[in-house]
Amino acid sequence: MGLLKDTEMNHISKLLFKWAYFNLLLCGTWLGPPAMQKAGKRLSMIKKK
Amino acid sequence: MKKLVILGAGCGGTMMANKMRKHLDRNEWNITIIDKDNIHDYQPGYLFVPFGINTEREIRKTKREFLKPGIDFVISELVNVDWDKQQVTTATRGTFSYDILIMSTGCDVRPEEVEGLGETWGKDVYGYYRFDHCVDLKKALAGFEGGKLVVNIAEMPIKCPVAPLEFAFLADWYFHTRGIRDKVEIEFVTPLTGAFTKPVATAVLTSACEQKNIKITPNFALGSVDGERKVISSYDGTEVDYDMLVSIPPNFGSQVMIDSGISDPMGYIPVDKHTLQPKDRPNVWVLGDGTNVPTSKAGAVAHFQADILEENIMAYINGEAQHARSDGHAL
Numbered sequence: 001m002g003l004l005k006d007t008e009m010n011h012i013s014k015l016l017f018k019w020a021y022f023n024l025l026l027c028g029t030w031l032g033p034p035a036m037q038k039a040g041k042r043l044s045m046i047k048k049k
Numbered sequence: 050m051k052k053l054v055i056l057g058a059g060c061g062g063t064m065m066a067n068k069m070r071k072h073l074d075r076n077e078w079n080i081t082i083i084d085k086d087n088i089h090d091y092q093p094g095y096l097f098v099p100f101g102i103n104t105e106r107e108i109r110k111t112k113r114e115f116l117k118p119g120i121d122f123v124i125s126e127l128v129n130v131d132w133d134k135q136q137v138t139t140a141t142r143g144t145f146s147y148d149i150l151i152m153s154t155g156c157d158v159r160p161e162e163v164e165g166l167g168e169t170w171g172k173d174v175y176g177y178y179r180f181d182h183c184v185d186l187k188k189a190l191a192g193f194e195g196g197k198l199v200v201n202i203a204e205m206p207i208k209c210p211v212a213p214l215e216f217a218f219l220a221d222w223y224f225h226t227r228g229i230r231d232k233v234e235i236e237f238v239t240p241l242t243g244a245f246t247k248p249v250a251t252a253v254l255t256s257a258c259e260q261k262n263i264k265i266t267p268n269f270a271l272g273s274v275d276g277e278r279k280v281i282s283s284y285d286g287t288e289v290d291y292d293m294l295v296s297i298p299p300n301f302g303s304q305v306m307i308d309s310g311i312s313d314p315m316g317y318i319p320v321d322k323h324t325l326q327p328k329d330r331p332n333v334w335v336l337g338d339g340t341n342v343p344t345s346k347a348g349a350v351a352h353f354q355a356d357i358l359e360e361n362i363m364a365y366i367n368g369e370a371q372h373a374r375s376d377g378h379a380l
């Protein structure tokens with residue numbers, strides 16, 4: 001659950017995302033396929049529930 | 050000339066206007082985007098304004114600067130959307146007919162929907178889901194020397210469901226930095242059954258709250274706010290007292306959708322969750338916070354929805370089958 005961790009890296013990434021929002025997202029830039037990506041997700045934990 | 054009209058020049062509308070301008074021939078298609086103002090806020094930045102981490106200059110821009118050339122920007126409040134007549138009406142700029150309509154008018158907080166909340170707003174009760182609210186909260190936090198800070202979600206759905214917890218964590222950091230954390234009690238009062246909606250995230254976030262000494266009060270459906278006694282009450286009669294309340298009031302879709310009779314009572318437009326189209330409206334698409342789709346109301350979701358719309362709208366224009374399906378994910 002790296003993305004959920006309370007780390008300085010996560011905090012800085014969140015602050016830096018502003019740049020991506022204004023410069024990439026709003027322009028309509030394609031940032032990857034629209035279907036959910038499984039990489040980095042612990043799907044096994046969800047299945048166990 | 051054919052007409053593509055887009056409602057709302059926030060996150061979803063701006064993305065769609067720019068995407069469609071890339072595809073559509075300027076000699077064949079006119080693109081018009083309508084919004085009530087020319088201010089584009091980076092809303093995730095609202096979280097950081099009360100703590101002095103983000104400034105107005107950093108998160109507040111104009112809408113026009115993000116729209117590509119060849120997109121007409123109309124600044125006027127929408128007052129009616131008529132799917133039968135295929136036209137939308139604005140308060141000051143007349144009526145616009147369309148061949149294709151894309152709607153992304155988002156949602157907004159309504160403190161006045163909770164008994165006592167609207168009246169108490171600004172008197173030990175603050176929020177951060179609008180820019181002016183963030184500015185007031187920043188001043189109030191700077192003057193807060195100790196006591197009980199309650200962060201409360203009135204009801205779901207809200208935009209960015211994790212933002213209230215992020216606020217509580219930032220408050221913990223902020224009071225530590227000011228050297229008064231031991232004088233401040235932080236309580237997170239939520240209508241959810243735990244810290245968050247999903248079990249995996251809830252487990253991680255609950256333990257983070259424990260480490261930060263943030264108390265979680267779950268299953269609390271806000272009924273009223275008593276500004277005199279400084280108490281919030283749930284429908285089942287549970288009371289939580291506060292010295293400062295940071296409230297996330299009920300979120301509603303745009304009032305014009307309710308007035309036009311095309312939304313549910315909360316202003317959210319019913320659409321097919323995979324195609325994002327209202328029933329029997331083949332030339333209308335809705336994205337972002339303004340739909341009734343059971344997914345997070347987040348810019349990240351709107352971004353992936355925009356990719357689906359881009360593909361399907363182009364297929365519709367070219368008379369082809371529409372294959373793209375939204376799965377509602379944010380990441």
Ligand SMILES: Cc1cc2nc3c(=O)[nH]c(=O)nc-3n(C[C@H](O)[C@H](O)[C@H](O)COP(=O)(O)OP(=O)(O)OC[C@H]3O[C@@H](n4cnc5c(N)ncnc54)[C@H](O)[C@@H]3O)c2cc1C
Pocket residue numbers: 056057058059060061062083084085086091092093094095096125126127128153154155156177178179208209212303304305336337338339346347348349350351
């Ligand atoms: C505190 C906070 C933190 C957030 N953090 C994140 C995050 O970390 N990650 C994330 O993905 N998302 C986050 N979000 C959510 C994100 O900002 C929204 O989901 C996103 O902006 C939705 O896009 P939208 O186009 O649906 O609505 P908006 O971007 O809100 O745009 C709607 C537009 O419609 C216009 N409009 C509405 N009614 C009318 C009318 N009657 N006439 C004319 N114009 C009208 C408005 O003026 C506005 O410009 C956060 C939101 C908040 C408040």
